[in-house]
Amino acid sequence: MTFPGIEAAARWGRRGTAGPAIAQSLGFDRVSHAYGKVRALDDVTLAIEPGEIVCLLGPSGCGKTTLLRIASGIEQPIAGRVLMDGREVAGPGGFVPPERRGIGLVFQDFALFPHLTNLANVMFGLKALPKAEAERVARLALDRVGLAAHAMDYPHALSGGEQQRVALARAVAPRPGILLMDEPFSGLDSRLRDLIREETLAVMRETRATCIVVTHDPEEAMRMADRIVLMRAGRIVQQGSAGDLYRRPIDLDAARFFSDINEVPGIVRGGKLVTPVGYFAAPGFAEGAVALAAIRPQAIFARPPGMCVPGRLIAKRFLGEVDFLEIAVDGLDQPLKARVRSAETLIEGRDIGVDVAASEVLVFAVPEA
Structure with missing residues (x-):
């Protein structure tokens, strides 16, 4: 079976042909912003x-x-400064408008001009060049995203994935030092998203531009970013590599954001959190403190009954590569949720053993109500 959409998405231009830019640094210095009484930053x-x-x-x-x-530059902060290569572009020293910042933008809705051809859309940001040169550069950009044959078509004639590629071509054609992308893949079909994201990342690497990508999808961030900046309520709560944030989340909310977790309460005794499913290292917690063990579903293993912690399998659902299990354990109000491989022999309603990989367990203080 073939899928025309996927085949079309696969026909991107040859890698390594996107023109390089001169990357710029970007800095935010104590930036705040509000919409009325709502503090956004x-x-x-x-x-x-x-x-x-x-x-x-x-x-x-x-x-x-x-x-x-x-x-x-679409918004002006109410406090703080924005700097490009150390030069203030917003702040007490003045404000540089968007068209003079030399920044490439890819919006969530692509923001293509419907009355212009795809070629004209890409040429829109090349007005400083002579027309013939602007057309040459625009055609090269369309060729890199595999849409040279659609240069004279209009955006409405393209699929969502193809429109996203035109928007990308328009953003990178002027070779901006900074490229900003606002949830560029959220509107795409799930079958195409991974492929288009991979090719977009290749274009970003080729241009060597400094890139900021906004997303609410942690897997997408982990696949794309050199560094992830986790935000909450207008503040940065943690930043680092994908491995840093996944393995060492700063708090329970950060752990919840990166994956489903089982939250198992316990009491700290002798430096370990004692729970109904095992004992887990709890450094820094006072003796007798109440804490939570955050256990990811993939850290739970089903064993034969009589081994490890006793439990009962109350539900099993096949998810393809793994099976999703719900396991009742004495002392827990909610069943444990597990993702395991090779669960064909497990039968709902039967007793099983529950084993937890202690190295995968995170211990946190109980959040304030």
Whole structure:
């Protein structure tokens, strides 16, 4: 079976042909912003190195898109400064409008001009060049994203994935030093998203531009970013590599954001958190403190009954590569949720053993109500 959409998406131009840019640094110095009484950004400081790909990650309303709009010049902060290569472009020293910042933008809805051909859309940001040169550069950009044959078509004649590629070509054609992307893949079919994201990342690497990508999808951030910046309520709560944030989340909410977790309460005894499913290292916690073990579903293993912690399998669902299990354990109000391989022999309603990989367990203080 073939899928025409996937085949079309696969026909991108040859890798390595996107023109390189001169990457610029981007800095936010104690930036704040508000919409009426709603504080969208609260004293945000962030430095992004030339050529770095940074993903702003967080739930809706956390301030990530506002930060992107301030970087582009679409919004002006109420406090703080924005710097490009150390030069202030927003702040007490003045304000540089978007068209003079030399920044490439890819919006969530692509923002293509419907009355212009795809070629004209890409040429729109090349007005400083002579027309013939602008057309040559635009055609090269369309060729890199595999849409040279659609140069004279209009956006409405293209699929969503193809429109996204035109928007990308338009953004990179002027070779901006900074490229900003606001959830560029969220509107795409799930079958195409991975392929288009991979090819877009290849284009970003080829241009060598400094990139900020806004997303609410932690897997997308982990796949794309050199550094992830996790935001919450207008503030940066943690930043680092994908491995840093996944393995060492700063708090329970950060752990929840990166994956499903089982939250198992316990009491600290002798430096370990004692729970109904095992004992787990709890450094830094006082003796007798109440804490939570955050256990990811993939850290739970089903064993034969009589081994490990006793439990009962109350539900099993086939998910393809893994089976999703719900396991009742004495002392827990909620069943444990597990993702395991090779669960064909497990039968709902039967007793099983529950084994937890202690190295995969995170221990946190109980959140305040």
